[in-house]
Amino acid sequence: xxxxxxxxxQAPIEQVWAFVSDPGRVLGFMSGVTRWEVAGERPTGLGAxxxxxxxxxxxxxxxxxxxxxxxQPYDMAWTSVxxxxxxxxxxxxxxxxxxxxxxxxxAYGVAGAGLWGWLAEQVAAPAVxxxxxxxxxxxxxxxxxxxxxxxxxxxxxxxxxxxP
Amino acid sequence: xxxxxxxxARSPNGRVDGDGAAAxxxxxxxxxxxxxxxxxxxxxxxxxxxxxxxxPDYIRERLPLMWLLASIWFRGEVRGLGNIPDSGPxxxxxxxxxxxxxxxxxxxxxxxxxxxxxxxRFYQLAxxxxxxxxxxxxxxxxxxxxxSPSNASEALDSGAALLVYPGGxxxxxxxxxxxxxxxxxxxxxxxxxxxxxxxxxxxxxxxxGQETALFLTRGEGLARLLWLDRLFRLKVLPISLALPWxxxxxxxxxxxxxxxxxxxxxxxxIDLRGEFGPDPDVDEVYDHxxxxxxxxxxxxxxxxxxxxxx
Numbered sequence: 426x427x428x429x430x431x432x433x434x435q436a437p438i439e440q441v442w443a444f445v446s447d448p449g450r451v452l453g454f455m456s457g458v459t460r461w462e463v464a465g466e467r468p469t470g471l472g473a474x475x476x477x478x479x480x481x482x483x484x485x486x487x488x489x490x491x492x493x494x495x496x497q498p499y500d501m502a503w504t505s506v507x508x509x510x511x512x513x514x515x516x517x518x519x520x521x522x523x524x525x526x527x528x529x530x531x532a533y534g535v536a537g538a539g540l541w542g543w544l545a546e547q548v549a550a551p552a553v554x555x556x557x558x559x560x561x562x563x564x565x566x567x568x569x570x571x572x573x574x575x576x577x578x579x580x581x582x583x584x585x586x587x588x589p
Numbered sequence: 590x591x592x593x594x595x596x597x598a599r600s601p602n603g604r605v606d607g608d609g610a611a612a613x614x615x616x617x618x619x620x621x622x623x624x625x626x627x628x629x630x631x632x633x634x635x636x637x638x639x640x641x642x643x644x645p646d647y648i649r650e651r652l653p654l655m656w657l658l659a660s661i662w663f664r665g666e667v668r669g670l671g672n673i674p675d676s677g678p679x680x681x682x683x684x685x686x687x688x689x690x691x692x693x694x695x696x697x698x699x700x701x702x703x704x705x706x707x708x709x710r711f712y713q714l715a716x717x718x719x720x721x722x723x724x725x726x727x728x729x730x731x732x733x734x735x736x737s738p739s740n741a742s743e744a745l746d747s748g749a750a751l752l753v754y755p756g757g758x759x760x761x762x763x764x765x766x767x768x769x770x771x772x773x774x775x776x777x778x779x780x781x782x783x784x785x786x787x788x789x790x791x792x793x794x795x796x797x798g799q800e801t802a803l804f805l806t807r808g809e810g811l812a813r814l815l816w817l818d819r820l821f822r823l824k825v826l827p828i829s830l831a832l833p834w835x836x837x838x839x840x841x842x843x844x845x846x847x848x849x850x851x852x853x854x855x856x857x858x859i860d861l862r863g864e865f866g867p868d869p870d871v872d873e874v875y876d877h878x879x880x881x882x883x884x885x886x887x888x889x890x891x892x893x894x895x896x897x898x899x
Contacts (some may be wrong), residue, residue: 452863482660483667483696484703507706509652537646538653548661 426546430557431528436568438519441527442498444568448475456565457481457552458557464489471495474506481552482541510534527564529557601756613643628820640740643732645707651731654708655699662848663692663797667700669855678745678788679795679858684771685761685892686798688829688839689719694852695768695793697752698731707878710749713848714741718821738778745786753779760788761798762807762827768799769890771883773875780861780871780878781791789858792878793833794885796853798894802831811875850899852889856881 434441435551444450446469451461457479467475470490488508494500502514516528531553535542659665673679686693688898694713701711714736719725732749734740736757744751754760763772771794783790808826817823831837832843859878861869891899 470813478704482656482702483663483665484656484659485667485670486656486703488706507708508703535649535653537650539650541654541657545657548657 426535426550426553427530427532427556428554429528429530430554430561431516431526432561432565433520434527434565434568435523436525436572437523438498438517438525440572441517441525441564441568445517445527446497446501454560454563455556456563457556460487460561467493475503479556480546481549481556488549516529527559527561531557551576609891623683624816624819637680639729640710640712640734640743640749642729643710643712645728647727648702648707648732650701652699652702655695655768656703658850659696659699662846663696663851664848665696665699665853667696667853667855669857670704672702672855672857673705673750674789674858678748678749679750679863680745680779680781680783680786680788680790681752681793681855682790682878682882683752683754683793684773684795684886685756685796686768687801687846688762688804688827688831688844690801690843690846691761691798692801692846692849692851693798693853694752694754697793697795697853699852700853701752703749705750710744710747711752712740712744713752714750714754716822718823727815738782739781741779742786745788751852754809755779758823758825759807762804762825763799764806764836765799765802765804769886771879771886773879777871777875780869784869784871784874786862787862789860790874790878792856792885793857794854794856794882794889795851796886796889796893796897797849797851800835800849802829802844804829818824847897849897850893852892852899854885854889856885 446464448461451457454459458477459480460476460478462476463473464476465472467473471494473492474489474542475522476482476487476489478485480486486509489506490503490513491506492501492503492509494502494514502512502513505511511531511533513532514528514530518526518531520526534546535552538545625688663832673681673879675780683693683697685691698711699715705711710732712732712734715733717735720733720735722731736753741753755776756771757774757776757777759774761799762773763770781788802818805828808828809824812818812823812826826839829837830838832847833845837844860872861874865874
C-alpha cells in the first residue's frame with residue numbers, strides 16, 4: 426500500500442531540507458512517531474540508519490530503516506532493514522525563492538502475509554494517511570514560525586542601527 | 590505458569606488412597622493404574638520444549654491478522670514497552686485473563702513483536718494441555734513452550750525475553766467479578782528462576798480480558814472430583830457463559846470472545862538484587878510485585894466506565 430501527502434511551505438528549500446534531514450528534529454513534527462533514533466554510526470546522509478516506531482492501531486510498528494537515496498536538498502528515501510516492509514521518501518521541489526513543495530510518500534506491507542496482509546494494509550491506510558497529513562501540517566507550521574521569528578529578529582537588529 | 594512444576598509436586602494428596610483404596614483396594618489400585626496410564630498418554634503427547642521451533646518469518650506473516658484482531662476487535666492499547674530492556678534476557682510477568690482464548694497474550698505478542706521486531710527472541714510459557722492440542726500446534730512457532738522449569742531456564746539462557754503468567758489456569762478462569770484482581774495463587778517459582786538467572790522482572794498488567802465472556806466459576810471442586818489435576822495438571826474446570834456455546838464448561842474448545850477493550854501496561858523493570866539485596870527474599874519480592882501490579886490494575890480499572898466498552 427502506498428500513501429502520499431504534499432504541501433507547500435513558505436520557506437526556501439534549504440531550510441525545509443534542514444528540518445527533514447535532521448534526526449534530532451523529526452520527533453517534533455512527525456505525527457504518530459514514538460521513536461526515531463540513530464541506529465548506526467552516521468547520523469545523517471546516505472547509509473544512515475534509524476530505529477523508528479509509528480503508532481498505528483493497537484501497536485507501535487517499525488524497525489530499522491536505512492537511507493538509500495540522498496540528493497541534498499531534493500530527495501531523501503529510505504527502506505526498511507528489519508520490521509515491517511516499508512519505503513519512504515521526502516521529495517522537495519523549489520517553486521520560487523521562498524516557496525517549496527514538500528511531498529512525503531510511504532509504502533508499506535508485509536510480504537507473504539496474504540489476504541490478511543492486504544486487508545490490514547487497507548484498514549491501516551486512512552490512519553497512515555492522516556499521520557502524513559499531520560506531519561506536513563506540523564512541519565509547515567514549525568518552519569514558517571521559524572521564518573517569522575527569524576524575520577522579527579532581523580527587524581529588531583535592523584531598527585536600532587537605522588535610528589539616530 | 591513458571592511455578593507450575595512446584596504446584597504439581599505438591600498436588601498428590603493421598604485422597605485416592607483415603608477414599609478409594611481403603612474401601613476397595615483392588616479397584617482403587619486398578620483406577621490408580623488407569624489414571625497413571627492416561628496421565629502418561631497425555632504427557633507423551635506434550636511436545637518437548639524445542640526453542641528452535643520458534644519461527645520469526647511465520648510470526649511476521651501473522652502480524653497483520655493479529656493487528657486486525659487487536660486493533661479492531663479488542664481496540665487494544667499497549668503502554669510502556671520502552672520499560673523492557675532493549676536487549677538481553679528478561680522475565681516478563683503478567684496477570685492472565687480471558688479464559689483459554691487469552692486475548693491479552695495475542696495483544697502483547699503483537700506489541701512486543703512490532704516494537705522489538707520478530708528477530709528478538711521471545712518465548713511464552715503455556716499450560717501443557719494447550720500444547721498437547723493438535724489444532725494449537727502453530728503456537729509453538731510463536732515461541733510458546735510448555736511451562737516447565739527446564740524450558741524457562743533454557744529460554745533465559747538463550748538470552749530471550751520470556752513471558753510467564755504465574756496465575757496460569759487458576760487466574761485466567763477467575764470469575765468475572767474478580768476481573769480487576771491480580772491472583773497468582775501463591776505461585777512463586779518464577780521469582781526463584783529470576784534470582785537464579787540474574788534477570789530483571791518486568792511486570793505486565795492487562796485489563797479487559799475477563800470481560801470477553803461471563804466467567805462464573807473456576808470449578809475447582811469439580812476438577813478435583815474428576816481427577817483433572819492428576820490427569821492433566823488442571824486445577825480448574827471453569828464454567829462460563831460464552832459465545833457460541835451459551836453455557837461453556839471447561840472452555841476446551843475456546844469461545845468467541847466479546848469485543849472488550851484491552852489495555853496492557855508494562856511497568857519499569859525490577860532489578861531484584863538492586864532492590865532487594867544480594868540474597869532477595871522470595872516472599873518479599875512476591876508481595877512487592879503483586880502489590881505494584883494490583884495498584885496498576887486498579888488505576889487501569891479506574892479509567893474504564895463500562896465493562897466491555899471500556
